[in-house]
Amino acid sequence: MSLEIFEVAAGEAGFADCMAIRLEVFVAEQNVPLEEEHDGLDATARHFLAALDGVPVGTARVLLKAEGAKITRVAVRLAARGQGVGETLMRRIEASVKAPQFMLDAQLTALRFYERLGYFPVGEIFMEAGMAHRHMVKITPPVA
Numbered sequence: 001m002s003l004e005i006f007e008v009a010a011g012e013a014g015f016a017d018c019m020a021i022r023l024e025v026f027v028a029e030q031n032v033p034l035e036e037e038h039d040g041l042d043a044t045a046r047h048f049l050a051a052l053d054g055v056p057v058g059t060a061r062v063l064l065k066a067e068g069a070k071i072t073r074v075a076v077r078l079a080a081r082g083q084g085v086g087e088t089l090m091r092r093i094e095a096s097v098k099a100p101q102f103m104l105d106a107q108l109t110a111l112r113f114y115e116r117l118g119y120f121p122v123g124e125i126f127m128e129a130g131m132a133h134r135h136m137v138k139i140t141p142p143v144a
Helices: 015-029 084-096 108-116
Strands: 005-007 044-050 055-065 068-076 101-106 120-128 131-139
Touching: 005 084, 015 044, 015 055, 015 068, 044 084, 055 084, 068 084, 084 108, 101 108, 101 120, 108 120, 108 131
Parallel strands: 068 101
Antiparallel strands: 005 044, 044 055, 055 068, 101 131, 120 131
């Protein structure tokens, strides 16, 4: 099993695979309305694509903000879950993006996954796209 992570820009080769995975996971599987999935932020985001044995299976995007990097649209195809794709994808993002902290809004079903990666919940549970979420943060250690 060979897992590779690529960074792709909107419009580049691989970006269509990112979008296809997001549509499959969020719109088809989780019933997120298409207009909520397409929020207009893709052009300025950094996109990451995970390929398992050459087959695109996971994606995430990063929005750079003054307070840190916000990781959004983390999605792994159903058939590839439980094989370390999500963890490898997140670790690659954290290694590639320099930021004082990483932030994300996790579906409650994914809280334990992100906690294992060092994220901690902040604030109250809120609803987004019809699902309960919790804001999470990971502070990066300062570089000496």
